[in-house]
Amino acid sequence: MGGDGSKNKDSASLVKRRSLSCDQGFLSVPAQLVHHSVFRRSAQHREDPVSNQSRPSDSNPEGPRLEFISSFLPEFPQSFTGHKHLQILGFVAKGSFGPILKVKDVSTDETYAIKVLSKAEVLRNGVLQQSKEEVIIQRQVRHPFLLSLRDCWQSQSNLFIMCDYCSTGDLYTYWSLKGRFDERDVRVFAAELGSALGFLHDFGIMHRDVKMENILLTDKGHLRLTDFGLSRRLEHGDRAFTICGTIQYMAPEVLSGGPYSHAADWWSLGILLYALATGGFPLPAEADHGDMLSSVSECPYDMPDNLSPALAFLLIELLCKIPTRRLRCLELFQSQKFFHGMSFDSQLLQKSPIEPILELKNHPDRPERSMRGLSLDLLQNFECDLQNSPSNPADLSPT
Numbered sequence: 310m311g312g313d314g315s316k317n318k319d320s321a322s323l324v325k326r327r328s329l330s331c332d333q334g335f336l337s338v339p340a341q342l343v344h345h346s347v348f349r350r351s352a353q354h355r356e357d358p359v360s361n362q363s364r365p366s367d368s369n370p371e372g373p374r375l376e377f378i379s380s381f382l383p384e385f386p387q388s389f390t391g392h393k394h395l396q397i398l399g400f401v402a403k404g405s406f407g408p409i410l411k412v413k414d415v416s417t418d419e420t421y422a423i424k425v426l427s428k429a430e431v432l433r434n435g436v437l438q439q440s441k442e443e444v445i446i447q448r449q450v451r452h453p454f455l456l457s458l459r460d461c462w463q464s465q466s467n468l469f470i471m472c473d474y475c476s477t478g479d480l481y482t483y484w485s486l487k488g489r490f491d492e493r494d495v496r497v498f499a500a501e502l503g504s505a506l507g508f509l510h511d512f513g514i515m516h517r518d519v520k521m522e523n524i525l526l527t528d529k530g531h532l533r534l535t536d537f538g539l540s541r542r543l544e545h546g547d548r549a550f551t552i553c554g555t556i557q558y559m560a561p562e563v564l565s566g567g568p569y570s571h572a573a574d575w576w577s578l579g580i581l582l583y584a585l586a587t588g589g590f591p592l593p594a595e596a597d598h599g600d601m602l603s604s605v606s607e608c609p610y611d612m613p614d615n616l617s618p619a620l621a622f623l624l625i626e627l628l629c630k631i632p633t634r635r636l637r638c639l640e641l642f643q644s645q646k647f648f649h650g651m652s653f654d655s656q657l658l659q660k661s662p663i664e665p666i667l668e669l670k671n672h673p674d675r676p677e678r679s680m681r682g683l684s685l686d687l688l689q690n691f692e693c694d695l696q697n698s699p700s701n702p703a704d705l706s707p708t
């Protein structure tokens with residue numbers, strides 16, 4: 310068993326940090342800073358030749374401001390007018406480059422989440438192209454188990470990405486409270502996430518960061534896969550090489566620097582289902598991707614005795630170290646014995662609530678658990694962010 314997934318460390322350049330969830334306005338002393346996603350900058354340049362372009366230059370006094378806007382066009386337009394109806398209700402979390410806000414459209418009474426990204430931070434970290442790619446991809450995909458993008462735009466200092474708001478929080482928080490889920494619930498999560506991955510792959514997109522923290526939950530406890538920050542377009546038959554993802558979820562072919570393809574997302578799904586069903590990861594997180602690769606290569610991935618044969622077989626198929634022999638398509642996934650008698654229709658899947666999620670929603674430890682791994686320093690920075698980020702609707706306005 311590999312622990313609780315809170316020891317992830319980066320292997321190379323780190324571009325994403327753990328978010329601070331403070332939906333409940335709960336400010337207790339957090340445990341430790343956790344780094345989740347890793348990213349190799351040199352490899353990124355192979356796939357993303359423009360990632361370091363368009364930094365604002367200081368040489369031309371007129372230039373920086375214009376460049377500071379045009380660099381983010383056309384993906385982040387300046388012409389969004391819906392902000393006039395948006396009222397900020399609170400802060401949900403701290404993302405890598407700014408806060409996540411909860412807002413209400415007063416004209417429709419709908420609630421949304423807005424991810425705010427500081428333009429300066431985006432440029433400083435060389436993730437301009439990655440941020441654009443995130444919205445290009447999320448704008449294109451519409452599926453019942455993917456979080457929908459509603460709009461995105463820019464102001465003078467910030468980028469805004471508006472999505473549906475998921476009030477229940479993320480799956481990691483519930484897993485950390487519950488330990489392990491019954492196979493009945495694992496089956497529904499597996500069907501929903503498998504459907505989302507099958508759709509994404511057929512659409513020519515690889516997610517590359519499937520993990521519990523990136524799964525938000527609806528009021529009834531059904532999942533919405535989110536965070537396309539590491540996703541990329543990849544047609545069937547194409548190969549990628551960037552070492553990225555979250556170390557405990559990364560397939561051996563990703564850890565070794567590729568070539569890899571969509572099959573790596575199915576490996577991550579296998580790790581996630583293993584953790585949900587057993588309460589622990591198959592292996593602890595290692596300090597870097599080289600050590601993690603050694604550890605994964607040596608691990609026989611024996612299944613605990615308490616798993617049903619059908620689930621154990623599914624996990625063995627997903628955690629096959631040879632990607633070409635791995636279970637890696639939705640049709641074969643659906644036909645697994647573990648799903649016998651179950652419909653993959655999205656409405657039928659979501660008909661009944663996931664009881665353990667609803668039971669834990671008001672658990673007194675939930676707000677604190679959702680803040681996992683954040684230091685008091687970050688909390689103080691977060692307060693700064695509160696002041697510097699849009700605190701009134703006018704600041705959400707385009708430039």
Ligand SMILES: Nc1ncnc2c1ncn2[C@@H]1O[C@H](COP(=O)(O)OP(=O)(O)OP(=O)(O)O)[C@@H](O)[C@H]1O
Pocket residue numbers: 325326327328330401402403404405406407409421422424456472473474475476478479522523525535536538
């Ligand atoms: N639509 C939403 N509804 C509710 N909560 C959300 C929503 N989007 C994001 N969050 C919360 O904000 C957190 C961070 O969001 P997200 O992962 O998209 O940001 P990020 O900047 O990529 O952060 P990280 O680097 O931690 O992944 C999520 O784990 C979740 O708790």
